[in-house]
Amino acid sequence: MMSRTEQTVREALAEVGNLDEDAMSLAADASLADAGLTSHAAVSLLLEIEDRLGIEFPPEQMTPETMASIRAIEAGIEALS
Amino acid sequence: MSLAASETTLRDALRDAGHLLPGPRPGIDGHGPEFEAVVDGIWRAYFDRAPAGTPVMAFGPLIDAAQFTATDYPRSFPHLVGEVEVFDGGDAEHGALIRDIDAGADWTTHFVPSGMTFVPATCENVYPRYAGTLEGPTIVACRSWCFRHEPSDDPMRMVSFRICEYVYLGSADGAESFRTDWLGLLLEFFTDLGLEVASDRANDPFFGRIGAMLAANQRRSGMKNEISIALYPDRRTAISSVNTHRTHFADSFGIRQAGGEPAHTACAGFGIERVAIALFAAHGMTTADWPEPVRAVLRLP
Structure with missing residues (x-):
């Protein structure tokens, strides 16, 4: 069962990620860079997730690692709560 | 040993010699005739390195706003952008x-x-002109006035300045070879001009909170190399850079290789006034006294 956070991340990814693969079926631990997420698209994705969830990532989480995979993004979001 | 004691001592020496004509605000000094002779000598000497048949393009300081946003520049450097308004x-x-x-x-x-908008880098006016399918790997030589809103007392950091560069459009392997070859060529070019240069991975001033992520990506990817000199005592100063962009500009402007796949691009160039100031700092304020080999490269009268 997909968590609500994961669902939101996948929807944001489908909206702004411009991936080569389907964001809804991509493995949660697959590399987003390998799936075609550019550094610029990663910025759009981060802002989109913040908007959808009403959160703000702190400076120490503004790293490529935070956006490495759907699971990594989820973990980053959960660390905020 | 640095070439100048500080930003203000270098700026004042350039102004006292008539090379910089002080403006009403930082970053828009004018230039005297000796300075302009050096500027012209630099870009001509760089363009002399062009492979036979290289197209040469010159532009003004402007770019179409839609093409500008397609380059993604405002995503990384909104604080440097200048947008042009008119009376209607x-x-x-x-x-x-x-x-x-x-x-x-x-x-x-x-x-x-x-x-x-004002154009912050010359090559941004080149990519849109190659929308469509390339006949084959292409190298273009280009120069233009540019604008970046970063006023400073450092004479090396201008708001209005000129860039000359070579742009590559073609395959992934071709872009990588271009990067290696032109980084080597630029190091040799500056060495021939009597500058002690070194290259390293670039560290651009990306804007704000999300800039930290872009900066980390840039360092890790190694997609941009800078060439720097020991101008000031406390830090090195970049005078040139070589960038690869993967398919970023091809995706933005629809540039395809002959086989239909997205083109890879790269560029190699420098701010011309920056190099001119580096030469004045290295060789003195009177070009007649510069080493003869340097004067010969620049074809100074």
């Missing part, structure tokens, strides 16, 4: 404009966006 009113609006100017009020509210 009639007689009534003209009267209101004059009244506001006479009153010392804010007259800029009578202006509207022109659909153009």
